[in-house]
Amino acid sequence: MKRLLFALIGFALLSSCLKKLPEVESANTNIFDTAYAGERWFVVEDVYLYTTNNTQYVEVEYKIPQSFAPDLSPTGIMVEGNCNDYDSQLDSAIIGSDGSYYGGFNYQYDGSTNFCLEAGVFIRELDYSINKFTECADL
Amino acid sequence: MHLRKTFFAFLSFLSISAFSQGNTGTVKFLVEVDNGYFEILIDDTLYLKNYKTTLEAGQHSAKVWSPGYITTEVSFEIKANETVEQFVEMAISNERQVYEKEYSAYRMKFHKSLTIPGSVTLATAITSGTFMILAYDRKIQTLKDVDLYHAAPNLEQVELHKSRIAINNSKYNRYRAGYYITGGLSILSLATTIYTYTKFKKNNIEPTLNSESPFKDRFSWSVSPVSFGLTYRIG
Numbered sequence: 001m002k003r004l005l006f007a008l009i010g011f012a013l014l015s016s017c018l019k020k021l022p023e024v025e026s027a028n029t030n031i032f033d034t035a036y037a038g039e040r041w042f043v044v045e046d047v048y049l050y051t052t053n054n055t056q057y058v059e060v061e062y063k064i065p066q067s068f069a070p071d072l073s074p075t076g077i078m079v080e081g082n083c084n085d086y087d088s089q090l091d092s093a094i095i096g097s098d099g100s101y102y103g104g105f106n107y108q109y110d111g112s113t114n115f116c117l118e119a120g121v122f123i124r125e126l127d128y129s130i131n132k133f134t135e136c137a138d139l
Numbered sequence: 140m141h142l143r144k145t146f147f148a149f150l151s152f153l154s155i156s157a158f159s160q161g162n163t164g165t166v167k168f169l170v171e172v173d174n175g176y177f178e179i180l181i182d183d184t185l186y187l188k189n190y191k192t193t194l195e196a197g198q199h200s201a202k203v204w205s206p207g208y209i210t211t212e213v214s215f216e217i218k219a220n221e222t223v224e225q226f227v228e229m230a231i232s233n234e235r236q237v238y239e240k241e242y243s244a245y246r247m248k249f250h251k252s253l254t255i256p257g258s259v260t261l262a263t264a265i266t267s268g269t270f271m272i273l274a275y276d277r278k279i280q281t282l283k284d285v286d287l288y289h290a291a292p293n294l295e296q297v298e299l300h301k302s303r304i305a306i307n308n309s310k311y312n313r314y315r316a317g318y319y320i321t322g323g324l325s326i327l328s329l330a331t332t333i334y335t336y337t338k339f340k341k342n343n344i345e346p347t348l349n350s351e352s353p354f355k356d357r358f359s360w361s362v363s364p365v366s367f368g369l370t371y372r373i374g
Contacts, residue, residue, distance in 0.1 A: 007325070011325075030297050070289065074293070
C-alpha cells in the first residue's frame with residue numbers, strides 16, 4: 001500500500017507542474033496584435049493652444065505608457081490620430097527616458113473646447129491602423 | 140535398528156589414485172538427465188558425484204539417482220586398463236510429473252497475478268513519463284514564445300510568435316492529457332498489481348520437488364580445519 005501511496009503522491013506532485021498555462025490566455029496584449037484585447041494603450045497628456053505666424057493651432061499630446069509598449073522597444077511607434085472633424089494624421093511616437101512613448105497631433109484651431117482623440121497603431125504592411133481607442137480632453 | 144559401521148573411506152584424490160593402480164579399469168557414466176546433476180552409488184559402497192571413476196576389474200553394479208528421476212540400477216563389467224562407457228537411461232518419476240504440472244499452473248497464476256499487471260504498470264508508467272517530459276518541454280517552449288510575443292515590436296513578429304504559441308500550447312495540452320490518462324492508468328495498474336499479487340501470495344504456495352538423495356542417509360561429510368572425511372553407514 002505504501003508503494004501505491006508514494007505513486008499517488010508522486011503523480012499529484014508532477015501533475016502540479018503540468019497545469020493549464022494562464023500566460024497563453026493573456027498573450028493578446030501586444031499593441032501590434034490585430035486581436036488586441038487589452039485596455040486603451042494611450043493617454044491624452046495635454047491639449048493646448050499655440051500661435052505660429054498669426055495662426056492659432058491646437059496641440060493634442062499623448063503618451064503610450066511603458067507598460068503598453070513592447071519589451072523590445074522600437075525607436076518609434078507610428079500612430080494614426082483622428083481628432084474631432086479634423087483630417088487624420090500620422091505621428092511617430094518617440095521613446096522617452098522612462099520607456100514610455102510620447103507624441104502629438106496639431107490642428108488649426110477651430111474654436112472647439114473639447115477634443116476627442118481616436119488613435120490607432122499604424123501598420124505599414126496593412127496600410128491601416130489597428131487597436132483604435134478614443135479619449136477626450138478639454139482645452 | 141541399523142547396524143552402523145563407520146569408517147573414513149578415503150581422502151578425495153588419494154583414494155582414487157589408489158584404485159587406479161594394478162588390475163583396474165575406468166568407467167564413464169553417460170547419464171541422460173536434463174538437470175546436469177546425478178549421484179552414483181557403486182556396489183553399494185562407492186559414492187560418486189562425478190561421471191568417472193576407476194574400479195577393479197570385474198562385474199560391478201551402480202545405482203544412479205538424479206532429482207526428479209527414478210533411481211536406476213545398471214550392471215557393467217570393468218576390464219583391466221580399459222575404459223567402459225556406461226549409458227544410463229533415466230526415467231522421469233511420477234512425483235516430478237506431478238510437480239511439473241503443479242509448477243506450470245503455479246507459474247501461470249504468477250504471470251496472471253504479477254507479470255502481466257506489472258508489465259502493464261511499467262508500460263503505462265514509462266508512457267506517462269514520456270508524456271510528462273514532452274509536455275514539460277512544450278511548456279517551456281510555450282512560455283518562451285509568450286515572452287517573445289510580449290517583446291515583439293511589430294506585427295510580423297507578433298503573428299509569428301502567436302502561431303508558435305498556438306502550436307506549442309496545443310501540443311502541450313495533448314501531452315498533458317496523455318500524461319494524465321496514462322498516469323491514471325499507471326496508478327490503477329499498480330493498484331491492480333498489488334492487489335492481485337497479494338492475493339496470489341496469500342492463496343498459493345510454490346510447489347517444490349523433493350530432491351533429497353536416497354543415498355543421503357548413508358553418507359555424511361565431516362569437515363574440520365585439518366581434515367575431512369566421508370562416513371558411510373551400512374544397513
